[in-house]
Amino acid sequence: MKAAEKSISFIRDLYGSQAFIPLHEPKFSGNEKRYVTETIDSTLVSSVGAFVDRFEEMMQSITGTKKSVAVVNGTSGLQVALQLVGVEPGDEVLTQALTFVATANAISYNKAHPVFLDVDLDTMGLSPKAVTAFLNENAEIRENGCYNKRTGNRIAACMPMHTFGFPVRITELVEICSQxxxxxxxxxxxxxxxxVGTKPTGSFGEIGVFSFNGNKIVTSGGGGALVTGNVKLGEKAKFLTTTAKEPHTYEFVHNELGYNFRMPNLNAALACAxxxxxxxxxxxxxxLANIYKEFFSSMNIKFRTEDSGTKANYWLMCLELENRKERDMFLSLTNESGVMTRPIWKLMYKLPMYENCLRxxxxxAEFLEDRIVNIPSSVIGNI
Known part of the structure; x- marks a missing residue:
């Protein structure tokens, strides 16, 4: 496959390496070592420390929200966020099947049921048209919320995912959900x-959740954050994720079921830097996206770019190939040559634990599953 061979050569030249090229690796070129050393010297390496507070303040500033809560990872943040908006066992949560498994898992951790709706081809995220069509056909508003009139279950939340950093049509989804x-x-x-416009993703819903895993655009090694414009909701999130412990000088008072989802100060130090x-x-x-766009355009391969009116972070760069056969050939040749590429995720309802979910x-989603490939997306050059 000539396209794969040319891509391998181009990517190796781009990264200046004949060794293995990962999909995405972190870059540490600022105060990371200094802040981590400060944390070690302070001995406050666990869940209490100045860097946790600083991290939360920085996330509030970056997202333009009123409250941020540091957590151990993004998945735990989603789990708690769903609980905070009232999701209970047996409820249904509208989401997308084209997503990382953590999205669906967080719903299941609350003993709720994911309902998988289609995505838009351009954003690769939850489609407002699909949500509207599902609700018009299946839902009704009752005194205490929205219900699926076919299953009798409450539709307790909607959770879209910004795929690879490309924003979904979030303003439309917010309006639909409000109605x-x-x-x-x-x-x-x-x-x-x-x-989206000038407003950061994560600030549109009642709660937004971010991940700081080692492969993200910014990493804390492992970590996550909830952000919200509702201070009371944020305070409740902090309470639940820190074992639901009531403030006291020395007593251990826990008056409801909480979680030990705290981000350690050591991780927060890395995140702040x-x-x-x-x-x-x-x-x-x-x-990097502009370089890729120009190269792949010359080869008549579609390089995925941001939708009009949005600004993507280009966390993972994407190609759209002609069909699954072309996709699989590209994946095989690049990975065999030490240039890491990967397909988009297997759709959630194709996994055994979610095969019986409503959809x-x-x-x-199936069109994209057959065609989308991620290519090396690490930052190049000095910061």
Whole structure:
């Protein structure tokens, strides 16, 4: 496959390496070592420390929200966010099947049922048209919320995901959910720094959740954050994720079921140093996207770009190939040559634990599953 061979050569030249090229690796070029050393010297390496507070303040500033809560990872953040908006066992949560498994798992951790609706071809995220069609056909508003009149279950939340950092049509989804009395949570795990207009992703829903895993645009090694414009909701999130412990000088008072989802100060120190360079990372990502766009355009291969009116963080760069056969050939040749590429996720309802979930036709999701490939997306050059 000539396209794969040319791509391998181009990517190796781009990264200046004949060794293995990962899909996405972190770049540490700021205060990471200094802040981590400060934390070690302070001995406050666990869940209490100045860097946890600083991290939360930085996330509030970056997202334009009123409250941020540091957590151990994005998945735990989603789990708690759903609980905070009232999701209970037996409820249904509208989401997309084209997503990382954590989205669906967080719903299941609350003993609720994912309902998988189709995505838009351009954003690769939950489609407002699909949500509207499902609700018009299946839902009704009752005194205490929105219900699926076919199953009898309450539709307790909607959770779109900003795929690879490309924003979904979030303003439309917020409006639809408001009309149907459905709380919206943003799975913004991959979209730190992405914008819709001038507003950051994660700030549109009742709660937004970010991931700081080792492969994200900014990493804390392992970690996540909830952000919200509702201070009381944020305070409740902090309470639940820190074992639901009531403030007291020395007593251990826990008056409801909480979680030990605290981000350690050591991880927060790393995250703070990374966040200081977020703007530079975003600029470098955009430069790389433009280089890829020009190269793949010359080969008549579709390179995925941001939708009009949005600004993506280009966390993972995407190609859209002709069909599954072309996709599989590209994946095989690149990976065998030590250039890491990967397909988009297997659709959630094709996994054994979610095969019986409610879903619509998934025409767009299946089209994308057959064609989308991620290519090396690490930041190149000095920061």
């Amino acid at each position: 149907w009395n459905i709380p919206l949570i943003e799975d913004a795990a991959e979209s730190l720094g992405s914008l 990374q966040l200081e360079n977020l703007d530079q990372f975003l600029n470098k990502k955009r430069e 619509d036709r998934q025409k767009n």
